[in-house]
Amino acid sequence: MTRTPIDDDLQTETESAARGATPPRTEVPVPSVQRARERGAAAERNPVVLRTEQLTKRYGHLLAAAEVSIAVHAGSFTGIVGPNGAGKTTVLSMISGLNRPSSGRITVRDIDVWADGPTAKRLIGTLPDRLRLFDRLTGAQLLYYAGVLHGVEEASVAERARDLAQAFGLEAALDRPVSDYSAGMQKKIGLACAMIHAPEVLVLDEPFEAIDPVSASNVTDILEKFVAGGGSVVMSSHSLELIQRVCDHVAVIVDGSVIAQGTVDAVRDGVSLEERFRHLTQVDDAGNGLAWLHGSSDSD
Numbered sequence: 001m002t003r004t005p006i007d008d009d010l011q012t013e014t015e016s017a018a019r020g021a022t023p024p025r026t027e028v029p030v031p032s033v034q035r036a037r038e039r040g041a042a043a044e045r046n047p048v049v050l051r052t053e054q055l056t057k058r059y060g061h062l063l064a065a066a067e068v069s070i071a072v073h074a075g076s077f078t079g080i081v082g083p084n085g086a087g088k089t090t091v092l093s094m095i096s097g098l099n100r101p102s103s104g105r106i107t108v109r110d111i112d113v114w115a116d117g118p119t120a121k122r123l124i125g126t127l128p129d130r131l132r133l134f135d136r137l138t139g140a141q142l143l144y145y146a147g148v149l150h151g152v153e154e155a156s157v158a159e160r161a162r163d164l165a166q167a168f169g170l171e172a173a174l175d176r177p178v179s180d181y182s183a184g185m186q187k188k189i190g191l192a193c194a195m196i197h198a199p200e201v202l203v204l205d206e207p208f209e210a211i212d213p214v215s216a217s218n219v220t221d222i223l224e225k226f227v228a229g230g231g232s233v234v235m236s237s238h239s240l241e242l243i244q245r246v247c248d249h250v251a252v253i254v255d256g257s258v259i260a261q262g263t264v265d266a267v268r269d270g271v272s273l274e275e276r277f278r279h280l281t282q283v284d285d286a287g288n289g290l291a292w293l294h295g296s297s298d299s300d
């Protein structure tokens with residue numbers, strides 16, 4: 001395979017991280033930005049692999065998702081952003097087949113996620129919010145069950161588990177119970193479990209939460225390679241810098257509705273994604289109304 005300067009930069013970064021040199025700053029890698037831009041244009045020409053149509057979820061009177069329609073192309077990396085309580089987890093959990101929609105439809109390729117769950121779930125890998133792992137199992141056992149439950153042949157599971165453990169830097173922890181893992185390690189084993197059946201679409205709720213900067217760079221690399229191989233990633237994150245850097249598409253959700261979506265460049269429209277997000281969500285006045293907190297103490 002022909003190596004590009006981008007590959008070389010990424011390799012140097014990964015190697016220096018592995019040697020324990022100064023960890024690369026998560027916000028640095030220009031290669032990802034270039035790659036995301038190129039991908040954004042190219043992916044739009046690929047077929048749509050995941051589609052939500054008028055996806056709606058009501059919790060009693062609360063409208064948590066309101067007619068959310070998103071199209072994800074094969075080979076694209078889509079970020080879902082929005083303020084706390086906007087509906088990101090609700091939308092991602094409906095896509096993953098974990099939270100039944102009140103109305104609307106989700107298809108992966110042409111398979112309806114809620115009409116044919118088992119078939120759809122073979123195509124989807126999920127990292128849910130508030131990850132609940134069978135934490136009395138060891139990492140190796142968890143990967144084994146994730147693999148066989150998704151229909152992977154036993155002979156392949158051990159090999160894939162080894163590869164994933166190595167990719168996520170978990171080899172030394174594989175024989176320890178998952179309950180003893182740190183939050184970041186649990187996130188990584190959860191990601192590995194989401195990938196063991198080689199899905200076409202990864203649906204990841206806050207995959208970078210609790211992950212250290214070196215590991216974040218490593219996970220970004222793994223996900224970018226997955227996308228470069230034709231897979232698609234849909235992930236939520238509160239880090240707009242990260243979304244701008246690694247994603248080629250983005251959807252902004254506010255109060256359950258998608259208020260902007262498209263390529264990252266189209267949505268940010270010449271300013272940073274963070275600036276655009278502030279404008280769209282009008283959060284500039286945060287902190288106003290707390291004068292009592294900033295003044296002298298109550299006991300004065």
Ligand SMILES: Nc1ncnc2c1ncn2[C@@H]1O[C@H](COP(=O)(O)OP(=O)(O)OP(=O)(O)O)[C@@H](O)[C@H]1O
Pocket residue numbers: 059062064082083084085086087088089090091
């Ligand atoms: N099981 C539930 N029952 C009732 N309301 C719920 C339930 N789950 C979520 N909600 C409500 O739905 C809305 C959307 O929640 P959701 O978790 O999808 O937001 P989010 O964008 O993921 O938020 P955050 O960024 O804080 O994780 C919120 O108002 C939340 O309180």
